[in-house]
Amino acid sequence: MNALRLxxxxxIISTAFVLxxxxxxxxxxxxxxxxxxxxxxDIKPFLKGEVITHSPDHFEVHxxxxxxxxxxEEIVVPAGATVDFYVSARDVTHGLVLLGTNLNLMAVPGxxxxxxxxFDQPRNYKLLCHEFCGTGHERMAATxxxxxxxxxxxxxxxxxxLEPTDPTYKLLEAKDxxxxxxxxxxxxxxxxxxGILGRSVKLKGGGTAxxxxxxxxxxxxxPEVKIVDGFDDVMPKPELTDEELKQILDYLKTLK
Ligand code: CUA
Numbered sequence: 674m675n676a677l678r679l680x681x682x683x684x685i686i687s688t689a690f691v692l693x694x695x696x697x698x699x700x701x702x703x704x705x706x707x708x709x710x711x712x713x714x715d716i717k718p719f720l721k722g723e724v725i726t727h728s729p730d731h732f733e734v735h736x737x738x739x740x741x742x743x744x745x746e747e748i749v750v751p752a753g754a755t756v757d758f759y760v761s762a763r764d765v766t767h768g769l770v771l772l773g774t775n776l777n778l779m780a781v782p783g784x785x786x787x788x789x790x791x792f793d794q795p796r797n798y799k800l801l802c803h804e805f806c807g808t809g810h811e812r813m814a815a816t817x818x819x820x821x822x823x824x825x826x827x828x829x830x831x832x833x834x835l836e837p838t839d840p841t842y843k844l845l846e847a848k849d850x851x852x853x854x855x856x857x858x859x860x861x862x863x864x865x866x867x868g869i870l871g872r873s874v875k876l877k878g879g880g881t882a883x884x885x886x887x888x889x890x891x892x893x894x895x896p897e898v899k900i901v902d903g904f905d906d907v908m909p910k911p912e913l914t915d916e917e918l919k920q921i922l923d924y925l926k927t928l929k
Contacts (some may be wrong), residue, residue, distance in 0.1 A: 705762075719761045720862050720907060724748050736760040736800075738767035738780035740750035741809030743800060749818045751825035755791045756817075759895075768804035771817060779804065792819040848911050856928055863908060864901050870926045875902040889922055 701707040703793040722744035837892035853862035896908035
């Protein structure tokens with residue numbers, strides 16, 4: 674057999690294999706409803722970065738890596754703290770290296786990677802992306818600030834808002850609203866509910882809206898219609914009776 678014929682055969686066979694592979698994948702999706710793996714983008718911990726305090730010297734940090742930033746951009750922990758890092762990516766593969774420590778993790782869409790670091794001394798640590806991830810790669814950085822215990826405690830001694838006793842607050846909790854919306858003004862996965870009534874809202878894709886009662890009603894019942902700029906269309910439609918909806922609307926008006 675001459676070389677040309679051999680090459681042609683190899684080409685035909687490998688093309689056939691690729692087609693069979695795609696065919697099997699299509700069959701699996703269509704007939705057996707096998708889901709293709711996707712990114713973690715709609716799973717709560719990886720929509721937004723988060724710092725969770727387990728005890729005065731044990732913290733858990735969720736880093737979301739995306740083109741081209743880490744969220745959270747800066748975290749502050751006290752010297753002596755043990756920090757559990759959980760990292761993932763929302764778009765492409767990134768990598769995290771925390772200079773001066775052993776932390777070195779890949780941030781891969783659909784995967785959560787983990788490392789634990791104990792910070793003994795006050796010091797600023799630079800977190801950099803070490804995986805080439807596009808044109809803004811070299812700008813991708815964050816900071817871990819380790820401060821002494823007294824500084825940390827002073828910064829965190831601010832009085833917390835009182836635990837609301839309103840029964841509607843409990844309803845909001847039961848309907849999972851408060852997982853993403855705060856009532857104290859802090860932004861989370863969704864916009865804060867504090868002072869929502871009458872607020873001028875910038876919308877994704879341009880335009881503004883005034884958050885009057887009609888807007889609030891629509892945003893609760895059809896959250897996908899108007900998305901607030903800076904947030905994602907991730908709110909599930911809540912199941913509410915007319916009575917519950919009215920109760921919530923009345924409560925929102927009181928959150929000045
Ligand atoms: Cu992200 Cu390089």
